[in-house]
Amino acid sequence: MAQEYEPSAQTIRTWVHQxxxxxxxxxxxxxxxxxxxxxxxxxxxxxxxxxxxLRKARFSS
Structure with a gap:
């Protein structure tokens, strides 16, 4: 899979973990x-x- 789509090994580990x-x-x-x-x-x-x-508008009027 990594060779075909070229994600890093860490990216694949993250996907598997999730x-x-x-x-x-x-x-x-x-x-x-x-x-x-x-x-x-x-x-x-x-x-x-x-x-x-709203707070600023209240105190400026």
């Missing part, structure tokens, strides 16, 4: 959980930015 997590063979965050966590972090960042904008 697959084992996704199938329950190893502990850790699944791909879906990682995606959800990333989405929630983006939302929190956005909410904090909105909160800061």
């Amino acid at each position: 697959d084992q997590v996704d199938t329950g063979e190893r502990p850790g965050l699944t791909s879906d959980e990682k995606a959800e966590l990333a989405q929630l972090r983006r939302e929190v960042k956005e909410f904090r930015e909105e909160k800061e904008i």
